Amino acid sequence: MxxxxxxxxxxxxxxxxxxxxxxxxxxxxxxxxxxxxxxxxxxxxxxxxxxxxxxxxxxxxxxxxxxxxxxxxxxxxxxxxxxxxxxxxxxxxxxxxxxxxxxxxxxxxxxxxxxxxxxxxxxxxxxxxxxxxxxxxxxxxxxxxxxxVEEARLSVEGCLNLFDDTAEAVLVVDVGGGSTELSWLKRGGAGFELDGWMSAPIGVVTLAERHPEPAGAGPAVIEAWYEAMVEDMGVALSAAPIDPALREVFAAGRAHLVGTSGAITSLAGIHLRLRRYQRNLVDGLWMSRGDCENAARRLIQLGPEGRAAESCIGPDRADLVLAGAAIMEAVQRAWPSERVRVADRGLRxxxxxxxxxxxxxxxxxxxxx
CATH class of the missing domain: 3.30.420.40 (ATPase, nucleotide binding domain)
Structure with a gap:
């Protein structure tokens, strides 16, 4: 749970x-x-x-x-x-x-x-x-x-200066290998105040092991496989202890996400079509929801070998990167926001x-x- x-x-x-x-x-x-x-x-x-x-x-x-x-x-x-x-x-x-x-x-x-x-x-x-x-x-x-709870707090601490000062709320998403920490913050008198948090026991490793990628399958099967991962994470997110009214702030464009993990930095590298990973171009990058979805679709089309050949992915993460993309997509569906800020920083x-x-x-x- x-x-x-x-x-x-x-x-x-x-x-x-x-x-x-x-x-x-x-x-x-x-x-x-x-x-x-x-x-x-x-x-x-x-x-x-x-x-x-x-x-x-x-x-x-x-x-x-x-x-x-x-x-x-x-x-x-x-x-x-x-x-x-x-x-x-x-x-x-x-x-x-x-x-x-x-x-x-x-x-x-x-x-x-x-x-x-x-x-x-x-x-x-x-x-x-x-x-x-x-x-x-x-x-x-x-x-x-x-x-x-400490993991979530430290991730927020490491990303503070990526918050948009004009936003009414921010959701920090730290996608790990075995869990995903989410922290909701609302603007207060002297900065942002923590409104609530959750730790979902789903990360890129656990999700990829739960949903092995079908080998040699056609587009329809692959799409269904990816959608199953998104839905799996969506179920976990349904337990978020946050007032549903806060979703309206996100949907109205008065809030944004901050993604801090290899899940979002990989999407950013694919979005920018980098020949090699460059932190100075990725950290702090603003991506739209459509940018994230398009990067995920490109990763699906590349297939396992194509993903392994991408310098921003590599063979060690080729079988995990789509699990990370699915987690981010589930978050964006649950907390609709047209803006997500990429953070190559966090807990450390x-x-x-x-x-x-x-x-x-x-x-x-x-x-x-």
Missing amino acids: PETGAPAGAPRSQRFGSGGQRARGGASDGHGASGRDAPLYGALDLGTNNCRLLIARPARDGFRVVDSFSRIVRLGEGLSRTGRLDDAAMERAYEALVLCGERVAKKGIESSRLMAVATQACRQADNGVAFIERVRMDTGLRLRIIDP EGLLLQKMREDRRPRRRRRRR
Whole structure:
């Protein structure tokens, strides 16, 4: 069942800043220490499909990226069938984490400035905690399994400066490998206020495993297969704990979506017909609902081999990209909006901004007796 509500420790009236200037490689977060002498921070995200690391230095308008790493590990492969992390999947993730640990050590990042988290696959798997403990014992990396509410909040935090300041509401959609986090925000007096959230237990890996692509099928069968994925996600979205009247704000064009994941960045790359992925062209891009649908149709027409040959997709994601497109289409049907903003940022950026903000707060001096 989907998890819904307002983030723990963050009441429904929680306010988020209304944006600011975009930081190079990161999100905006006001003022802070900057320059080459500023300490390095790291954010490590072990997801159901990817293992990603971001190393950055605080800057006046957010942070500057120093190094990054991303590898598809498919940690959640087969999890929906067995309830456990597969041995081969754990080895793939372990190897990627070792590389992350080496980068962190090479950069000399202090342990207090490394935020390492794991999400849906480790939350769901019976042996998820045991795998995290093995990683700690062998590599020294201390990953913390976060719950869906924190995952959703961090994704919002990382995308704040992509919100349209004139919008009345925003829906942030974070499509993962094993779940999809959705956060609805409404404009308040000092920015955007969280109106509600949900975590649907459907991501690109789980949806693709539930609906294998029919091999060698004709257009009608392929279209029915894709539509089945859209409907599957649509059922999950029907549990959204949001006042239906808010849909009218979206339908009237007074709100917009923000997509933060490979699902939407892949659609953006196809839409722009990029020969190679270029983050500077994708991050912050505005796409219409029609643009998203046309990109999805092109992916369907390309077929598995054609998708694998696309530089913005590649063979590792060729069998997952349409599941991501189907999830986005289901969201756009449920929450009709002609505008969606593409975010090549999210949880890792949220982790960095949160920690940098905490470290900037002056510590209270102890009173002498």
